[in-house]
Amino acid sequence: MPIGPDEFKRCMTRWASGVSIVTTRLGERIHGMTVSDFSGASLDPPLVTICCNRESRTAELIAEAGCFAVNVLAADQAELSDRFASSKTEQSRFQGLETEVFETGSPIIRGGLANFDCSVVARHQAGDHVIYLGSVEAARVRDGEPLLYFSGGYRVLAAEDDA
Ligand SMILES: Cc1cc2nc3c(=O)[nH]c(=O)nc-3n(C[C@H](O)[C@H](O)[C@H](O)COP(=O)(O)O)c2cc1C
Numbered sequence: 366m367p368i369g370p371d372e373f374k375r376c377m378t379r380w381a382s383g384v385s386i387v388t389t390r391l392g393e394r395i396h397g398m399t400v401s402d403f404s405g406a407s408l409d410p411p412l413v414t415i416c417c418n419r420e421s422r423t424a425e426l427i428a429e430a431g432c433f434a435v436n437v438l439a440a441d442q443a444e445l446s447d448r449f450a451s452s453k454t455e456q457s458r459f460q461g462l463e464t465e466v467f468e469t470g471s472p473i474i475r476g477g478l479a480n481f482d483c484s485v486v487a488r489h490q491a492g493d494h495v496i497y498l499g500s501v502e503a504a505r506v507r508d509g510e511p512l513l514y515f516s517g518g519y520r521v522l523a524a525e526d527d528a
Contacts, residue, residue, distance in 0.1 A: 381515040384438045386449045387415055387423060388464075388472040391430040395472050397458060398423040399450040401514050402494075403435055411501035413481055416494050422455070424495050427485065433499060434471035437479040440510040440521045445474075467503035479506045 368376070388397035402416035413435065417424035427433045438446055445462075448454045464472040467482035474480070483499025513520040 378516045381513055381520070384442075384446050384512045384514050384519070386436045386438065386445060386474055386477075387417070387427075387433050388436065388474065389423060389427045389430045389433045390466075390470040390472065391426050394426070395459060395464075396423055396426050397436075397449055397472065399446045400435070403437075406498060411504070412486070413483060413499050413501060414496055415499070416491065416496050419490070419493055419495050424497075427497060428488065428495075430471075431485045432469035432471050433483055433485065433497065434467070434469070434473055435479075435481040435483070435499075436474040436477045437481075438477050438512040440512050442477065442512055443519045446512060446519070467505075469502060473505075477507075478509050478511055480504060 382401040383403070385400050385403050386397050387400040388395065398421055400415055400417065404414050406412040406414045415433065415435065417427070449458050459472065463475040465475065467473055469482050469484060471482060473482065481501050482503040483501055485497050486500045487498040489496045510522055513522070
């Protein structure tokens with residue numbers, strides 16, 4: 366059954382995901398965008414994938430820099446997700462944010478649930494997107510509730526009593 370882009374997009378809204386900010390650094394320049402297409406790919410060695418629109422500035426910079434970091438957002442970070450997804454805030458996305466670096470120099474954003482600092486080991490053109498495979502050079506995790514994305518909106522986990 367053939368499917369058009371709009372119907373495909375509608376079908377994909379039924380896939381619930383977490384939300385992350387993918388960042389990168391090229392020399393003195395840092396940049397990042399909101400990404401939900403993030404997945405673990407291998408445990409040993411640790412590998413992850415991200416999928417970026419080919420037209421995004423972030424995808425272009427990652428191609429040049431050869432590295433990226435995935436910062437998994439917590440339930441109270443929806444504002445950050447909006448900020449890193451909007452073209453209006455393209456120049457001010459990192460304003461007031463506390464960041465640090467691990468190994469690659471990609472900005473690690475504090476306050477989230479997990480951070481993966483990665484070197485690009487493979488890149489695959491996938492239609493209007495590009496898939497990056499990253500080798501995880503360093504990572505950190507902390508407890509907390511995740512920010513979720515489903516059916517075009519943010520969600521949080523139900524309290525255990527409501528489940
Ligand atoms: C919840 C959410 C998830 C998103 N996930 C992705 C994604 O996985 N891949 C992608 O290319 N864009 C994704 N976007 C859109 C980008 O964040 C947005 O196009 C951004 O402005 C691109 O910035 P840049 O061109 O400065 O890199 C998402 C946006 C939102 C709000």
